[in-house]
Amino acid sequence: MECYCQLEGVVDLLSRKYAMQVVCAVGLLGPVRYGELEDAFGEVSSSTLSARLEDLTDAGLLVRERYDEIPPRVEYELTDEGEALREHLDPLLRWAESRDLE
Amino acid sequence: MECYCQLEGVVDLLSRKYAMQVVCAVGLLGPVRYGELEDAFGEVSSSTLSARLEDLTDAGLLVRERYDEIPPRVEYELTDEGEALREHLDPLLRWAESRDLE
DNA sequence: GTTCGTTACTTCGGACTCGACAGTACAAGT
DNA sequence: ACTTGTACTGTCGAGTCCGAAGTAACGAAC
Numbered sequence: 671m672e673c674y675c676q677l678e679g680v681v682d683l684l685s686r687k688y689a690m691q692v693v694c695a696v697g698l699l700g701p702v703r704y705g706e707l708e709d710a711f712g713e714v715s716s717s718t719l720s721a722r723l724e725d726l727t728d729a730g731l732l733v734r735e736r737y738d739e740i741p742p743r744v745e746y747e748l749t750d751e752g753e754a755l756r757e758h759l760d761p762l763l764r765w766a767e768s769r770d771l772e
Numbered sequence: 773m774e775c776y777c778q779l780e781g782v783v784d785l786l787s788r789k790y791a792m793q794v795v796c797a798v799g800l801l802g803p804v805r806y807g808e809l810e811d812a813f814g815e816v817s818s819s820t821l822s823a824r825l826e827d828l829t830d831a832g833l834l835v836r837e838r839y840d841e842i843p844p845r846v847e848y849e850l851t852d853e854g855e856a857l858r859e860h861l862d863p864l865l866r867w868a869e870s871r872d873l874e
Numbered sequence: 875g876t877t878c879g880t881t882a883c884t885t886c887g888g889a890c891t892c893g894a895c896a897g898t899a900c901a902a903g904t
Numbered sequence: 905a906c907t908t909g910t911a912c913t914g915t916c917g918a919g920t921c922c923g924a925a926g927t928a929a930c931g932a933a934c
Contacts, residue, residue, distance in 0.1 A: 679868065679872040680871055691783065708911095717914085740900050741911080742900085742909090765860045789922095805881085818884085819885080820922070842929060843929080844928090845882090
C-alpha cells in the first residue's frame with residue numbers, strides 16, 4: 671500500500687508517449703496553439719500529439735479553447751490541476767535533462 | 773529548448789508501463805526480490821515487469837544481484853542515480869495517489 | 875527414483891499503441 | 905482557379921504490451 675505499486679489513473683496517462691513533456695510545455699508556453707507545440711517537439715507524429723492532448727483534456731489537466739475563425743485557431747492551457755501536476759513534474763524533467771546531457 | 777519537448781532517454785524509459793512505480797517500489801522495499809515485487813503489484817504481467825526491470829538495470833538505475841542458490845534468488849536495489857530519480861518521482865506519485873483517491 | 879515445490883523468469887498469440895504520411899474543411903489572397 | 909494557412913483525422917504497417925502457460929534447476933519428500 672505504501673509502495674505506489676497499485677497506482678493507476680494519472681500515472682497511466684503520464685506513461686504514454688510525450689504526456690509529461692506536453693504538460694510541462696503547455697505550462698511554460700502559456701496559452702499555446704497546436705502548431706506551436708508541434709514545432710516545439712519537432713519530430714512528433716501529429717496523430718500521437720493530438721491523442722495526448724485529448725487524453726489530458728479529458729482528464730481535466732488541460733483546457734482546449736476553440737475560436738471560430740478561418741483558418742482555425744485552438745489554444746491549450748493548463749487547468750489548476752494541470753498546473754499542480756506541472757509543479758511536481760518539473761523537477762523530474764529538469765533532473766532527466768541534466769542526466770541525459772552527460 | 774526550455775520547454776522539455778526534446779527530452780528523450782530517461783523520460784522515454786519512464787513512459788513505459790510500471791516504470792515509475794517500479795523505481796519507487798524498489799526504493800521503498802529496499803533490496804527486493806522479483807517475487808516480492810510481483811506480489812506488491814498484484815496484477816502485473818510477469819513479462820512486462822521483467823522487461824521493465826531489465827530496462828532500468830540497463831539504464832543504470834537499478835542493480836541486479838543474482839545469488840547462486842537453488843531455488844534461485846535475485847535482488848534488485850536502486851543505484852545512487854536511481855535513488856536520485858526516486859526522490860524526484862516520489863512527490864509526483866504522492867500527488868497522483870491523492871488525486872486518484874478523490 | 876520419480877514426483878513436488880520453489881523461484882525467476884521466457885515464450886506465445888493476440889490486443890493495443892505508435893509513427894509516417896496523406897487527406898479534409900474553409901476562406902482570404904493572387 | 906489555385907495556392908496558403910491551421911488543426912486536425914484516417915490508414916496501415918511496425919512496435920509494444922497483455923495474460924496465460926511453460927522452462928530450468930535442484931533438493932526434499934514419498
